Amino acid sequence: MSDTVATPQDVFDLVEAVRIGMLVTSREGSPQMRARPMATHVLAEEGAIYFLTDVAGRKDDEVFKNPHVCLAYADPKSERYASISGMATVSNDRAKIRSLWSFFAKAWWDSPDDPAIRLVRVVPGDAEMWKGSGRLATAIKMAAAVVTGSRPDLGENVKVKMA
Numbered sequence: 001m002s003d004t005v006a007t008p009q010d011v012f013d014l015v016e017a018v019r020i021g022m023l024v025t026s027r028e029g030s031p032q033m034r035a036r037p038m039a040t041h042v043l044a045e046e047g048a049i050y051f052l053t054d055v056a057g058r059k060d061d062e063v064f065k066n067p068h069v070c071l072a073y074a075d076p077k078s079e080r081y082a083s084i085s086g087m088a089t090v091s092n093d094r095a096k097i098r099s100l101w102s103f104f105a106k107a108w109w110d111s112p113d114d115p116a117i118r119l120v121r122v123v124p125g126d127a128e129m130w131k132g133s134g135r136l137a138t139a140i141k142m143a144a145a146v147v148t149g150s151r152p153d154l155g156e157n158v159k160v161k162m163a
Helices: 008-018 059-065 094-100 103-107 135-148
Strands: 020-026 033-039 041-043 048-054 068-075 080-091 117-132 155-161
Touching: 008 020, 008 041, 008 068, 008 080, 008 117, 008 155, 020 059, 033 048, 048 080, 048 094, 059 080, 059 117, 068 117, 094 117
Parallel strands: none
Antiparallel strands: 020 033, 020 068, 041 048, 048 117, 068 080, 080 117, 117 155
């Protein structure tokens, strides 16, 4: 990522590196948003991000009622962050569930054939990425800003059109 250019692949690369993202949905009839951590499956060739979820959860109901979602990813060690806005769908695509099945999914379900598993597919529309300057550099820039009364430049920020 540079100061002015980032690609959808840069966004997908960060998402793959972080692996756990916050899926944000809205509740019907309420301005309140719900965020929950979810294990991510990136299929960049499809331009999509997938999550396995349970039919007993509320995510599928919330997506059915309002498919506009936000995904948030943070890698504090490398000071890289992303926020992705997109459209979500919920399906019972057994072939895709099997293809995304992993050892870690077994913590939630016995097998990919468990009838309670659902698939949330998010097609990103827009994303925004941030890259920090590093902890020491950030601390120095913050101190300099306090002394000089200026605003600190804390890193790079770029918007990415995903579709």
